[in-house]
Amino acid sequence: MPKRSSISLFTLIGVLCASLTGARALDETKYPDWKGQWVRADGAEGAPWDTRKPWGLGQQPPLTPEYQALFEANLKQLGAGMKASDPTTRCIPAAMPRVMMAIHPMEIVIMPDTTYIMIETFSTLRRIFTDGRAWPKEREPSYGGFSIGQWEDTDRDGRFDTLAIETRWIKGPHSYDGSIPLHKDEQAVIKERISSDKSDPRLLHNEITTIDNALTRPWTVTRSYRRDASVRPVWSERICSEDGQAIRIGNEDYALGSDGLLMPVRKGQPPPDLRYFNQNQMRN
Amino acid sequence: MQGRVLMGAVALAVAFAIDDGAAFDATKYPDWKGQWLRAGSGQGAPWDPAKPWGPGQQAPLTPDYQAIFEANLRDQAAGGQGTDPSYRCIPVAMPRVMIAVQPMEIVITPDTTYVMLELFSTLRRIFTDGRQWPKDVEPSFAGYSIGRWEDTDGDGRYDTLVAETRRIKGPHSYDSSGIPFHDDGGAIIRERISSDKANPNILHNEITSIDSALTRPWTVKRSYRRDGNNQRPIWSEYVCTEDNRHVRIGSENYVVSGDGLLMPVRKGQPPPDLRHFEQAQR
Numbered sequence: 001m002p003k004r005s006s007i008s009l010f011t012l013i014g015v016l017c018a019s020l021t022g023a024r025a026l027d028e029t030k031y032p033d034w035k036g037q038w039v040r041a042d043g044a045e046g047a048p049w050d051t052r053k054p055w056g057l058g059q060q061p062p063l064t065p066e067y068q069a070l071f072e073a074n075l076k077q078l079g080a081g082m083k084a085s086d087p088t089t090r091c092i093p094a095a096m097p098r099v100m101m102a103i104h105p106m107e108i109v110i111m112p113d114t115t116y117i118m119i120e121t122f123s124t125l126r127r128i129f130t131d132g133r134a135w136p137k138e139r140e141p142s143y144g145g146f147s148i149g150q151w152e153d154t155d156r157d158g159r160f161d162t163l164a165i166e167t168r169w170i171k172g173p174h175s176y177d178g179s180i181p182l183h184k185d186e187q188a189v190i191k192e193r194i195s196s197d198k199s200d201p202r203l204l205h206n207e208i209t210t211i212d213n214a215l216t217r218p219w220t221v222t223r224s225y226r227r228d229a230s231v232r233p234v235w236s237e238r239i240c241s242e243d244g245q246a247i248r249i250g251n252e253d254y255a256l257g258s259d260g261l262l263m264p265v266r267k268g269q270p271p272p273d274l275r276y277f278n279q280n281q282m283r284n
Numbered sequence: 285m286q287g288r289v290l291m292g293a294v295a296l297a298v299a300f301a302i303d304d305g306a307a308f309d310a311t312k313y314p315d316w317k318g319q320w321l322r323a324g325s326g327q328g329a330p331w332d333p334a335k336p337w338g339p340g341q342q343a344p345l346t347p348d349y350q351a352i353f354e355a356n357l358r359d360q361a362a363g364g365q366g367t368d369p370s371y372r373c374i375p376v377a378m379p380r381v382m383i384a385v386q387p388m389e390i391v392i393t394p395d396t397t398y399v400m401l402e403l404f405s406t407l408r409r410i411f412t413d414g415r416q417w418p419k420d421v422e423p424s425f426a427g428y429s430i431g432r433w434e435d436t437d438g439d440g441r442y443d444t445l446v447a448e449t450r451r452i453k454g455p456h457s458y459d460s461s462g463i464p465f466h467d468d469g470g471a472i473i474r475e476r477i478s479s480d481k482a483n484p485n486i487l488h489n490e491i492t493s494i495d496s497a498l499t500r501p502w503t504v505k506r507s508y509r510r511d512g513n514n515q516r517p518i519w520s521e522y523v524c525t526e527d528n529r530h531v532r533i534g535s536e537n538y539v540v541s542g543d544g545l546l547m548p549v550r551k552g553q554p555p556p557d558l559r560h561f562e563q564a565q566r
Binding site: 026028090091092093109111116118122123124125127129131133139140142143144171232234235236237239240241242247248249250251256257260261262263264268269270271272273274275276277278 | 308310372373374375391393398400404405406407409411413415421422424425426453516518519520521523524525526528531533534535540541543544545546547548552553554555556557558559560561562563
């Protein structure tokens with residue numbers, strides 16, 4: 001009888017251990033606690049890419065002469081109230097790396113094979129694959145790009161504290177902050193190091209390095225995110241197309257007036273060509 | 285001696301249990317990893333896959349909403365868009381997005397199950413942390429969802445996620461035929477998402493809509509299939525605004541032709557009023 005009890009007890013222990021140490025389980029103690037709602041720590045909406053420097057020419061992006069000229073032309077357009085150079089005004093996603101400004105909240109969900117970054121801006125979902133995969137030979141470009149990451153335990157305390165990410169195949173057109181362009185060849189590579197602040201667990205830092213043919217050298221900026229203290233934060237949807245105020249016909253942008261009528265976005269802009277309408281019905 | 289060994293073993297097991305307290309025990313939850321896609325009919329699929337599209341759905345609509353539905357069908361037949369706002373890149377909203385005409389991923393964590401749908405980049409958070417309904421939540425196209433896990437066969441592992449979704453933003457319809465929801469924004473959607481008993485690569489979703497435009501709750505069963513052989517599926521982005529040819533000016537819909545010019549969508553449609561343009565006024 002004692003022998004049978006021992007066997008039963010060992011069986012019980014075995015079952016207990018098996019259920020507790022299942023190979024598929026996520027050991028949260030190995031990963032940083034990045035739960036909750038994160039939002040940019042510095043800079044308001046429309047803030048510059050490098051938060052330590054002024055917006056516009058003050059950013060001093062290391063652009064090639066060709067792209068510096070494009071940048072300056074964009075600034076002139078923006079100065080004249082024209083936003084056509086910024087595709088987000090047409091509800092085209094802000095894309096990487098600009099979306100990592102996190103002007104709207106973001107959530108980070110860590111799973112063993114993938115870390116998900118869900119950003120309210122343009123409902124962007126980034127999948128950072130941490131399953132040890134190699135770069136695929138080819139991928140369709142996307143605004144979120146294709147990202148591979150690896151976890152690092154930089155202070156060797158037995159818990160990962162830094163996620164190192166590389167993102168390729170980013171779809172254009174995209175810019176850093178609405179004015180500074182990336183090269184249109186869609187060959188940009190973005191390297192990120194997202195890490196917990198050493199003293200404040202409510203603060204994340206992201207060192208973002210862009211390698212792009214529009215640059216004369218890699219350009220590194222550090223952005224930070226602050227966590228909302230709320231245990232159950234409120235999440236919103238931001239549907240750019242909902243208000244329907246931005247209208248594009250062919251290569252021209254127009255606006256919709258409060259009276260529901262089409263309006264020019266610049267002085268002297270010609271109206272759209274209406275040749276496909278019955279001429280007898282022309283109102284003007 | 286034997287007793288001391290046993291005591292030690294038990295202590296070890298207990299220590300494992302304590303040490304692992306913060307861990308997410310994935311073995312308690314179903315394996316719904318991977319890429320899921322609607323099983324059966326393709327894009328433009330009817331809400332109830334067991335019945336034909338349009339009037340064949342026999343939606344239990346009130347007379348008022350049946351009339352709206354039929355007017356919408358007539359408008360669609362004449363080249364219009366009816367009550368379906370998705371042509372303007374307005375998300376298809378709950379529950380239509382759960383047709384899953386584009387792939388979806390389900391990520392399960394103890395507090396939240398995330399349903400990530402490619403269509404309109406819809407992200408659903410189904411909170412399973414035991415919370416109560418909040419007093420006030422801004423309506424959204426995905427709505428606000430609270431869920432709970434059930435182990436229906438008692439095998440120690442959850443197999444069914446029961447979710448309820450409220451505060452869904454309109455306008456929204458069940459499918460592309462434009463079967464409308466009530467414009468009071470009070471729809472409640474109940475789902476039972478469960479693994480197929482025989483095939484782990486099939487999910488079932490029993491979806492019940494409770495809405496003031498209906499004479500009774502309307503339940504349909506939809507299914508999703510997983511490519512079980514593909515451990516690293518390809519995910520795409522669906523950016524509706526990128527190539528949307530539809531233009532809405534005031535209350536009129538137009539399209540942009542291949543040569544970039546504005547075109548009517550129906551015979552005899554008047555052109556837009558251009559009074560705000562200097563050149564048009566000359």
